[in-house]
Amino acid sequence: MDGQGRIGEQMSAFQSFVKTFGSARIRLLARTGSVVLLGGSIVHGILQGGMLDYEGSPLRNLSGKLASMAGMAAVDIRVSGLTHHDPELLFRALGVRPGASLIGFDTGEARRTLEAMNWVGAASVQRQYPNRLEISVAERVPFAIWQYEGAYSLVDKAGFTMGGLELMGQSHLPLVTGAGANLRAAEIINQLEANPLLFKRVSAAAMVGKRRWTLYLNNGVKVALPAEGVGEALAKLSKIDADTGLLSKAVSTVDMRIAGQMTVSVIEIANAKKDEPVGEKLVQKQ
Numbered sequence: 675m676d677g678q679g680r681i682g683e684q685m686s687a688f689q690s691f692v693k694t695f696g697s698a699r700i701r702l703l704a705r706t707g708s709v710v711l712l713g714g715s716i717v718h719g720i721l722q723g724g725m726l727d728y729e730g731s732p733l734r735n736l737s738g739k740l741a742s743m744a745g746m747a748a749v750d751i752r753v754s755g756l757t758h759h760d761p762e763l764l765f766r767a768l769g770v771r772p773g774a775s776l777i778g779f780d781t782g783e784a785r786r787t788l789e790a791m792n793w794v795g796a797a798s799v800q801r802q803y804p805n806r807l808e809i810s811v812a813e814r815v816p817f818a819i820w821q822y823e824g825a826y827s828l829v830d831k832a833g834f835t836m837g838g839l840e841l842m843g844q845s846h847l848p849l850v851t852g853a854g855a856n857l858r859a860a861e862i863i864n865q866l867e868a869n870p871l872l873f874k875r876v877s878a879a880a881m882v883g884k885r886r887w888t889l890y891l892n893n894g895v896k897v898a899l900p901a902e903g904v905g906e907a908l909a910k911l912s913k914i915d916a917d918t919g920l921l922s923k924a925v926s927t928v929d930m931r932i933a934g935q936m937t938v939s940v941i942e943i944a945n946a947k948k949d950e951p952v953g954e955k956l957v958q959k960q
Contacts, residue, residue: 749772749773749805749806750772750805750806750807751765751770751771751772751806751807751808751809752806752807752808752809753809753810753811754808754809754810754811755810755811755812755813756811756813757813758793758813758816758839759793759813759839763791764788764809764811767787767788767791768784768787768788768799768809770784770807776801776804776805776807779801779807781799781800781801782799784799784809785797785798785799788809788811791837792814792834792835792836792837793813793814793836793837793839794811794812794813794814795812795813795814795830796811796812797809797810797811797812798810798811814830814834814836815830815831816828816829816830816836816839816844816847817829817830817831817847817859817860817863818847818848818849818850818856818859818863819841819844819845819847819848819849819850820835820850820851820855820856820859821849821850821851821852821878822851822852822853822855822856826841827856828841828844828847829856829859831859831860832860833856833857833858833859833860835856848863848866848876848878848879849877849878849879850862850863850878850879850880850881851878851879851880851881852880852881852882852884853881853884854881854884855879855880855881858881859879861904862879862887862904863879865904865905865908866879866908868905868908868909869908869909869911869912871912871915871916872908872911872912872915872921875891875892875893875921876889876890876891876892877890877891877892878890882898885901886898886899886900886901886904886931887899887904891921893921893922894926895921895925895926895927895928896926896927896928897911897927897928897930898927898928898929898930898931899930899931900930900931900932900933901931902933903933907930910930910936911928911930911936914936920938923940924940924941925938925939925940925941926939926940926941927939
């Protein structure tokens with residue numbers, strides 16, 4: 675019995691030791707984990723806040739350096755498709771640049787971010803593991819300048835407004851004005867291009883009531899076009915001007931809003947003779 679009692683006492687002491695040691699170990703692991711988690715949060719906050727990313731800092735781009743050691747840094751970033759814009763705009767939007775970390779980089783989210791930029795028509799972002807990033811962008815092409823409510827914007831052929839380009843460098847583009855003019859700019863410009871001599875004289879095309887256009891020529895003449903049959907009206911006006919030089923005469927307005935009819939308003943001259951016609955004159959009616 676004494677032997678069994680001693681064995682029982684030894685087992686009890688061993689179990690107590692294991693239990694005590696296990697509890698202490700668990701507490702130690704828990705405390706260590708808490709410290710590591712807290713330290714990691716602090717370091718992450720410092721890095722995200724850019725507190726160590728100042729020029730000349732030995733810890734600048736620390737996350738990228740660590741990722742580079744693990745073979746997960748953006749060692750090679752290739753950008754294609756840019757004509758009018760700088761790659762830095764893309765890097766800034768994506769929050770990535772050569773040497774930065776690619777850990778957790780989401781190519782799908784990156785593509786959506788780029789396509790949300792108003793000068794980007796389409797984008798593709800592909801990651802070639804471990805450290806290559808390929809970015810392809812299709813820029814929207816400036817087609818016209820749109821003036822509306824005192825503001826000027828570049829628009830592409832579909833009428834989407836664009837940013838990131840200086841208007842001064844695009845002064846050669848046609849000017850369209852008025853509500854909805856951006857969405858129908860391609861319509862009037864394509865029809866004007868079919869009459870190049872007339873097109874050269876157009877300073878601006880104004881959308882009226884979202885229905886029709888009025889052209890403003892570089893000599894001050896206004897041409898009111900119909901809502902329908904614009905191509906035919908422009909062809910007729912181009913022919914009459916070629917035959918008679920109408921648009922180079924003392925004309926203020928050419929009204930073509932009524933189908934088959936053209937009404938011309940001539941400029942009144944203060945010292946005109948009494949028998950000289952002034953005001954409106956119907957020059958053609960079919």
